[in-house]
Amino acid sequence: MLQVLQIVRDNPTGSQFLMSSSTIPNLNAFRRGQRGRGRGSGRGVGSSHSGAAGLGHGRHRPHDEIIQNTDNDAATSRLSAVEAGYLEDPFARLLSADEDGPVARRLPLMNRGTYLRTASIDRIVDTFLSSTGHGCRQIISLGAGSDTRYFRLKHKRQNLAIVYHEVDFEANTRRKIGRLRSPPFADKAKTLAGVDMHASDVRLSEDGSTLRSSEYNIHPQDLRRLPRDNADLTGVDKDLPTLIISECCLVYLPPEDADAVLRYFSQLFPSTTPLAIVVYEPIRPHDSFGRTMVRNLMSRGIQLQTLEKYAGLAEQQERLKTYGFRGDDGTGSGAEAVDINFIWQRWTPPEEKERVDGLEWMDELEEFVLLAKHYCICWGWRGYGEGSGWKELPSSSPN
Amino acid sequence: MINVCCRAIAQLRACRPIPEPQVRELCYKAREILIEEGNVVSVHAPVTICGDIHGQFHDLMELFRVGGDVPDTNYLFMGDFVDRGFYSLESFLLLLCLKVRYPDRITLIRGNHESRQITTVYGFYDECIRKYGSANVWRYCCEVFDYLALGALVLGATTDVPPAASDNENTQSTLPPEDEEVESEVLNANGDILSKTLRRRFAGLSMMSHHTNSSRISPAPDVDVPSPPDHPASSLPLQSSPSSQSLFTPPTSTTGAVLCVHGGLSPLIETVDKIRLIDRKQEVPHEGAMCDLLWSDPDEIEGWGLSPRGAGFLFGADIVRHFNHNNDLSLVARAHQLVMEGYKEMFDKTIVTVWSAPNYCYRCGNVAAILELGEDGSNGGCIARANGDQGRREPVGTDGSEGGSGVLWNLASPGRRYRVFEAAPQGTRGMPAKKPVGEYFL
Ligand SMILES: [Mn+2]
Numbered sequence: 001m002l003q004v005l006q007i008v009r010d011n012p013t014g015s016q017f018l019m020s021s022s023t024i025p026n027l028n029a030f031r032r033g034q035r036g037r038g039r040g041s042g043r044g045v046g047s048s049h050s051g052a053a054g055l056g057h058g059r060h061r062p063h064d065e066i067i068q069n070t071d072n073d074a075a076t077s078r079l080s081a082v083e084a085g086y087l088e089d090p091f092a093r094l095l096s097a098d099e100d101g102p103v104a105r106r107l108p109l110m111n112r113g114t115y116l117r118t119a120s121i122d123r124i125v126d127t128f129l130s131s132t133g134h135g136c137r138q139i140i141s142l143g144a145g146s147d148t149r150y151f152r153l154k155h156k157r158q159n160l161a162i163v164y165h166e167v168d169f170e171a172n173t174r175r176k177i178g179r180l181r182s183p184p185f186a187d188k189a190k191t192l193a194g195v196d197m198h199a200s201d202v203r204l205s206e207d208g209s210t211l212r213s214s215e216y217n218i219h220p221q222d223l224r225r226l227p228r229d230n231a232d233l234t235g236v237d238k239d240l241p242t243l244i245i246s247e248c249c250l251v252y253l254p255p256e257d258a259d260a261v262l263r264y265f266s267q268l269f270p271s272t273t274p275l276a277i278v279v280y281e282p283i284r285p286h287d288s289f290g291r292t293m294v295r296n297l298m299s300r301g302i303q304l305q306t307l308e309k310y311a312g313l314a315e316q317q318e319r320l321k322t323y324g325f326r327g328d329d330g331t332g333s334g335a336e337a338v339d340i341n342f343i344w345q346r347w348t349p350p351e352e353k354e355r356v357d358g359l360e361w362m363d364e365l366e367e368f369v370l371l372a373k374h375y376c377i378c379w380g381w382r383g384y385g386e387g388s389g390w391k392e393l394p395s396s397s398p399n
Numbered sequence: 400m401i402n403v404c405c406r407a408i409a410q411l412r413a414c415r416p417i418p419e420p421q422v423r424e425l426c427y428k429a430r431e432i433l434i435e436e437g438n439v440v441s442v443h444a445p446v447t448i449c450g451d452i453h454g455q456f457h458d459l460m461e462l463f464r465v466g467g468d469v470p471d472t473n474y475l476f477m478g479d480f481v482d483r484g485f486y487s488l489e490s491f492l493l494l495l496c497l498k499v500r501y502p503d504r505i506t507l508i509r510g511n512h513e514s515r516q517i518t519t520v521y522g523f524y525d526e527c528i529r530k531y532g533s534a535n536v537w538r539y540c541c542e543v544f545d546y547l548a549l550g551a552l553v554l555g556a557t558t559d560v561p562p563a564a565s566d567n568e569n570t571q572s573t574l575p576p577e578d579e580e581v582e583s584e585v586l587n588a589n590g591d592i593l594s595k596t597l598r599r600r601f602a603g604l605s606m607m608s609h610h611t612n613s614s615r616i617s618p619a620p621d622v623d624v625p626s627p628p629d630h631p632a633s634s635l636p637l638q639s640s641p642s643s644q645s646l647f648t649p650p651t652s653t654t655g656a657v658l659c660v661h662g663g664l665s666p667l668i669e670t671v672d673k674i675r676l677i678d679r680k681q682e683v684p685h686e687g688a689m690c691d692l693l694w695s696d697p698d699e700i701e702g703w704g705l706s707p708r709g710a711g712f713l714f715g716a717d718i719v720r721h722f723n724h725n726n727d728l729s730l731v732a733r734a735h736q737l738v739m740e741g742y743k744e745m746f747d748k749t750i751v752t753v754w755s756a757p758n759y760c761y762r763c764g765n766v767a768a769i770l771e772l773g774e775d776g777s778n779g780g781c782i783a784r785a786n787g788d789q790g791r792r793e794p795v796g797t798d799g800s801e802g803g804s805g806v807l808w809n810l811a812s813p814g815r816r817y818r819v820f821e822a823a824p825q826g827t828r829g830m831p832a833k834k835p836v837g838e839y840f841l
Contacts, residue, residue, distance in 0.1 A: 288763075289762070
């Protein structure tokens with residue numbers, strides 16, 4: 001396993017075949033595992049398809065598989081936080097892996113962390129929506145997995161004019177689309193969010209991995225190939241005010257590929273289009289907690305590939321500045337980065353803090369602070385005029 | 400019983416659970432012993448004080464390796480034996496077996512996790528169900544929890560750092576000259592000195608502090624650093640008060656008692672005797688004195704504050720200073736809070752946190768520590784009365800922040816040796832094959 005990962009790391013450009021035959025049984029073992037866990041129809045077609053297309057980048061597969069499965073973990077955490085009362089999300093259960101069984105309960109500190117991650121991105125989304133007039137807006141969610149944000153948004157405001165794009169590995173999009181079209185979810189989406197998953201404008205690809213509609217789109221797309229193939233994401237409107245969300249996504253890519261994704265989107269949109277981005281991911285790999293985190297995740301086969309390069313808040317902020325959110329034109333653009341502990345301290349209103357504090361006994365305070373200091377929210381914006389809400393989000397950099 | 404106990408100890412040392420009927424018998428026997436103990440157990444120095452264990456069995460074995468075995472070493476564990484780690488059951492039952500076998504060589508006091516409510520959230524309940532298929536063993540253990548003492552009072556500690564174990568003769572050469580007195584030192588798991596602090600001389604001018612630092616384990620950030628020579632001295636009544644000088648010449652090695660509790664102080668408890676009045680044989684209540692002792696934390700505030708944990712209180716330096724003064728204590732030792740360096744002295748060394756679970760939850764990357772207090776031999780073995788007035792005194796509250804008005808002449812703090820250790824090596828840890836998920840945000 002580690003040997004395979006090493007190859008992935010040492011050969012990020014994918015220009016050579018370094019795979020030795022001894023590693024191939026590994027890959028097959030992982031494929032079998034995937035088939036066993038997969039859901040939805042058209043699976044047989046899909047796997048033969050990915051088998052053919054995957055030959056060129058087959059060496060990514062073990063790590064890909066593990067990264068794809070991080071979404072299950074995130075969905076379970078989300079469901080735990082919902083069940084414990086931290087988050088309101090009527091869609092979480094139906095999109096998680098254990099939709100029928102008992103909820104795997106997470107510890108209070110994990111629930112709080114999941115809550116803060118979701119609440120802070122929600123606030124960025126709200127800032128984006130309130131800073132861009134009344135016309136149609138666009139959100140592109142990278143590595144969206146089983147995320148429920150589109151449906152939560154429509155649940156809150158059914159009249160919201162929005163085009164929503166989700167991008168993820170094919171294995172994940174197919175599984176999600178299967179769940180979205182299942183009767184329990186489709187009913188809920190219709191009654192609570194006014195979204196009809198079976199409307200005439202909703203079109204699926206033959207293998208069930210792509211979903212198109214006038215408003216909601218799911219793209220099976222390996223992000224590493226997006227800039228390289230220069231393939232357009234069908235339906236992305238370059239003139240709509242746009243927010244890009246990377247929630248634990250770019251960090252799993254090789255640094256060159258993660259940078260290429262940012263460059264791609266930065267260049268895709270003209271400078272006149274209001275564009276914003278929010279990135280949530282781990283930071284600070286160099287202290288003892290961080291070193292342990294890297295080691296523990298590595299033992300589960302999870303590589304945080306950009307963590308070394310974007311190790312701290314300053315590097316995260318600098319990255320966004322480098323890729324188009326420069327902050328050299330007054331309030332029109334900028335980039336900020338804070339850790340999740342800061343989010344708890346400064347973004348959470350007192351009454352909300354009190355509510356969350358009261359949900360569960362929290363005996364893991366020091367541990368929570370440690371953990372929360374190792375995750376960050378960074379956001380950038382550009383093409384905005386005076387009076388946008390971006391400067392109102394509390395940040396640690398002096399205004 | 401002793402035979403049964405020895406067998407059980409052997410089996411538990413191998414990290415193998417003992418059969419349910421044995422657990423039941425053990426818990427019954429333990430309760431008989433614990434019921435005889437007061438709410439505040441008196442413990443005579445020398446003693447080794449330990450903080451949270453949290454089911455990290457292999458690290459508990461490492462602790463015994465570093466600190467010495469029972470009954471050779473006299474131990475005081477300040478609670479939180481269970482929850483979070485994978486081996487709460489084996490850890491707690493081993494400690495309980497040792498208690499039954501050597502009741503005078505090991506003291507166990509209650510932590511906030513020794514509670515029915517908390518163990519159902521944080522893992523011990525689930526572990527018992529997993530290992531026995533029913534909640535019986537959990538129930539037996541919870542009944543024992545109700546009988547654990549709430550605190551301990553260490554008497555007869557010396558102001559000297561306790562003599563090092565004989566196999567560390569090499570440390571002799573690093574001892575300071577006669578006129579310098581070591582107040583505390585930090586040793587790594589091999590017994591090498593990482594740092595030490597010299598006692599401040601209040602009668603004279605010399606205030607020095609030495610650090611030797613030669614390891615990957617860094618000393619706690621709050622270990623005394625040399626103060627500017629003119630700063631604290633100016634707030635002391637030394638020149639104007641000749642009587643105060645006599646307190647130090649000749650120095651005695653007598654110190655006050657050390658109160659050990661899991662969490663901290665309570666606004667409802669002004670004296671140690673008040674703790675003795677609590678009816679402790681119950682589940683940990685959500686509020687009140689018993690709850691506070693197990694849940695509270697020291698914090699950089701004045702007076703009392705609300706605890707963000709939802710139970711207990713925060714208390715400031717002034718509270719500790721006055722509590723120690725009024726109760727002839729020289730130190731409060733407590734656990735309850737994860738500290739990355741394993742121990743943390745606060746408030747002019749009037750309170751210390753000891754944390755004994757290295758790499759807590761297999762995730763936090765911290766080191767652990769135990770605290771050794773030596774025996775005062777100067778009284779021919781007699782224990783100084785806790786309220787005795789002939790003890791050596793030192794001013795506390797001399798940080799200058801209050802212009803000296805808050806200075807109390809409290810009994811001198813005991814000499815303290817911290818042994819710092821890391822998590823047991825991977826090979827011996829025996830992590831379960833299926834690791835629990837959800838330790839990180841993915
Ligand atoms: Mn505790």
